[in-house]
Amino acid sequence: MGPGPITVDPRVLHAMSAQLVGQYDPFMTATMNEVMALYRGVFRTENEQTLLVDGTSRAGIEAALVSLLEPGDRVLVPVFGRFGHLLVEIAERCGAAVHTIEAEWGTVFTAEQIDEAMAQTRPKVLAVVQGDTSTTMCQPLADLGEIAHRHGALLYCDATASLGGNPFETDAWGLDVVTAGLQKCLGGPSGSAPITLSPAAVDVINARKHVEAGIATDSDRPRGARIASNYFDLAMVMDYWGPRRLNHHTEATSMLYAARECARLLLVEGIDDAVARHRLHGEAMLAGVRGLGLEVFGDTAHKMTNVVAVHIPDGIDGEAARTAMLEEFGIEIGTSFGPLAGRVWRIGTMGYNARHDAVLTTLAALEQVLRAGGAGVTAGGGVGAAREVYEEARA
Amino acid sequence: MGPGPITVDPRVLHAMSAQLVGQYDPFMTATMNEVMALYRGVFRTENEQTLLVDGTSRAGIEAALVSLLEPGDRVLVPVFGRFGHLLVEIAERCGAAVHTIEAEWGTVFTAEQIDEAMAQTRPKVLAVVQGDTSTTMCQPLADLGEIAHRHGALLYCDATASLGGNPFETDAWGLDVVTAGLQKCLGGPSGSAPITLSPAAVDVINARKHVEAGIATDSDRPRGARIASNYFDLAMVMDYWGPRRLNHHTEATSMLYAARECARLLLVEGIDDAVARHRLHGEAMLAGVRGLGLEVFGDTAHKMTNVVAVHIPDGIDGEAARTAMLEEFGIEIGTSFGPLAGRVWRIGTMGYNARHDAVLTTLAALEQVLRAGGAGVTAGGGVGAAREVYEEARA
Known part of the structure; x- marks a missing residue:
């Protein structure tokens, strides 16, 4: 009964004991497509690019930030607990110019506070935690999409601790990138990070696409500043989950099965x-x-x-x-x-x-x-x- | 019957359906310690720092390289297949100065070729794949530790495809860092990357330790050039697996159970x-x-x-x-x-x-x-x- 990871739903544990198939087996690619569709439901989004990052929740956070942020890019992080500090930490390691506003632990920000900070800092990305388990607070997000876009920024949200147990609307709230984990309200184990990306976020990331040597073809001309991580390069991860099925990592199939069952159970419950x-x-x-x-x-x-x-x-x-x-x-x-x-x-x-x-x-x-x-x-x-x-x- | 991922041993599938406990539950920390001990056996090493990176095999590779290499550091990669190119790719994204020698696909290098290239390039790290599934070749490693150390370099090896099915000796061959995956000869699913680090490698990595804001104490004074990734910062990952148990990611417990069973089965077989x-x-x-x-x-x-x-x-x-x-x-x-x-x-x-x-x-x-x-x-x-x-x- 801690703040997560929590007891896993026995149906999810059972799902993980299914046998693996090869990574390009039609059953495997169909399952990946099914997981994409299920998580569109979970995130309440129409985003085509809705998939899994193979790692724990903070792998999802780092994939989002390192793929969006080039060295020197400004990012604004409203910090109201430990996981706000984590966004700062990860964004700094991306070489971003990180601006913060801080709320006392146990409180959240008003939309006006964030709007004002956006006007002052004019960042490329507004990065915010929805539910910060360190303080138990849940930051209201409904106004932040409009605010971020009015200031020309993308809105990123870490919904790890809250998704599935608190209202969450990717499209209706104008969120550009959302990452999560299975080990909180979704009732699964840690180790897989669902992510969804708006078309605007996808454009920013694909403008930096560099297909890796060894599998690139002549048409894969490098573009923009290369993303500083191979594993977290969402441009390549999208090509692995997309119709091109370009080999990147080897999808963690047991965790894929777990993620599928978590989403299925949530959507069946409603x-x-x-x-x-x-x-x-x-x-x-x-x-x-x-x-x-x-x-x-x-x-x-x-x-x-x-x-x-x-x-x-x-x-x-x-x-x-x-x-x-x-x-x-x-x-x-x-x-x-x-x-x-x-x-x-x-x-x-x-x-x-x-x-x-x-x-x-x-x-x-x-x-x-x-x-x-x-x-x-x-x-x-x-x-x-x-x-x-x-x-x-x-x- | 492909080159991996392969059919998972049913006993490993079964192990993954065990219920989770909290991340600081004594059973959990004891299981992490047990996994460290088991993988010392698998890697044939006395290295204290033998643990798991929570991601697929290439997560282990990236954790090793980004933790060892600072921007501008020289690295030598003998390339004899696709996964040599992957080491190059990842090292480049770390900002390293990457030198390569290439062997025709379907062949390996002689120790003399590598020795000569080491003398010419004098890198900080010699990074080599043992078994490259793209060509099926297995690079002999027994002489490379002596060569690397004589030239003042650390020796890193990606043993993903070969470990458990081909002779492998971390300590006897003088390897400083080795990473692997479960989905080849170890008979498990993709999604967990065993790693072992020699004391010399640990020293290099800990000289760059920056404990993250939000959990750092006054005695955690930042040192050296900060590692460019939070998720793959092995200095912090070692503090999570070590006696300090400093929170980093939330260990992927189901994959930990899988990794434990893979190692246990291998060591029981011998x-x-x-x-x-x-x-x-x-x-x-x-x-x-x-x-x-x-x-x-x-x-x-x-x-x-x-x-x-x-x-x-x-x-x-x-x-x-x-x-x-x-x-x-x-x-x-x-x-x-x-x-x-x-x-x-x-x-x-x-x-x-x-x-x-x-x-x-x-x-x-x-x-x-x-x-x-x-x-x-x-x-x-x-x-x-x-x-x-x-x-x-x-x-």
Whole structure:
């Protein structure tokens, strides 16, 4: 019940045990095409270029940024938690001129703040995290596409922690590039990074296409500044997923199967229903931790549905309590990073763990651990408050 | 029966369906430590820094090169096939000054040729492929560590296609960095890249360590030229796998389970026995294709055990024959790249496919397809020749 990676849906685990076929087997290429179509549904986009980067979520982030940004390009990153710092870090390594605005941990930005910073910095790319698990905050994105495009920029979003459990609209919100991972609300394992690219983003990237020696043909004349990574060169990755099927990496087939099953399960449930499920169990957990007398961290009006951060009560050893949760009850909860390390616990309700029994069991166990640690706690206060949320939802 | 990815060992598929635990769960960190120990056995090394890069084989290559090479550093790449070109390509994108020597496709280099080129170019890194599946050639490595070190260079090797099916000695041959993949002789899926680093290589990489903002502490003072990739920054990846457990990516746990099972199966079989198995079935396939009247490509004295390339006979449509093999018999064989595209077929006998029944079935099917395509072929010539190899081995 941590902030991810989380318990994987057993149907996804099962999907990964399917046998492999060759990388140009018609079944394989048809499966790749099917995955592209499924993730258009997940991202809510018409983008043709919707595919997987073979690596963890930060591989997706780096592929997006290194393919978009040339050395010297300006990028604006609104930072409201650890994963904003990660975007800065990756963009800097791309040689970009990185501008930041910072919000206090536990808050998000207004559209006006971002608009103003865009006017001042005039970047090529506005790069923002939707849900930053380090603070549990969910940055509103609906206005940012219009803002970015009005200032002549592309809008990139890291939706790893939020996608599938919080409202997300690639096309309606004007997002140009979005990357994600499977190990949060999608209920899968880490190791595959879905990505979608708007036609405008594709044009920017293809203007830098350099097909690698050994497979380039005479018509593959190099263009623009070569992308600084081979593995993350999305121009070549698109040629591998596209009709040309130009060999790049060898697609990680087991992870492809996992990604397919994650998307299939989400679309069968329905994205709106999946978001409602995350909201329900997130509200039950929020009420439950408050019912245990814990103080919630951050601006709950902008909290992600799928994770809550609570202040570790005075007198409780946070790490000892986490160990007791794991060793006595088999339940993992998380700590955080940077200014919040050792100050808060983060409890997730995401993907396969956004379940009634998982919420109540976690609250029941946490009550026992808090009591054993000497905290004042109302007997049944956590489970009772969560039950009320569930009863109201049924009414 | 292509040059990889190949049919995955069912025990590896099964291992991937195990449930995940949190990334700092004691079971998880113990499993990571176990994987490090297992791959020391696979690589035949005492290197402490033996771990996985979360991506396909070329992710491992790029992690090695981008972590070792600073812009302007000289690197020497002896190129004898497509994957030598890939090393050049990746090193160029690192900003390195890349020097090459080239061998005709189907041949390898003598130690003297490489020694001479080292003396002329005096690189920081000598980067070489062991087995290049594009040509099936296996470059002898035993003398290269001494040569590289005498010239003050580190020796990097891409052993993706060969490891586990051909003799390989990291420490005895003086290799500083080796990367591989699971999808060839190790019998696993693509998507995880085992890597091992000598203490000398670790020193070079740690001299460039920059812990990322958001998790760096005051004692993490940046050093040297920052590595141009965050995802492939092996200094940080080593801190994630090491006792500090400093968060980097979220380890791809299902692929970790796959990598563990691949190594476990290889070490239970015994590396020498696994190499002997690949040699036996490779010799049977070699005899078999000759028995079918096919001409073998390249210098068979330096062929990898686990793949053979044959010239497509005059009058046979190579792609139509590959399609018939797949559609009629469910057997995939490969074509090649660059100068060999459409000129040869490549037939693998590696990992789980290095089996008696797989060899004989492939030869029986190929005989039917060649005959249907109008090639002159001796009835039973392929299977018969392979049987003789097996009978001699039993004698």
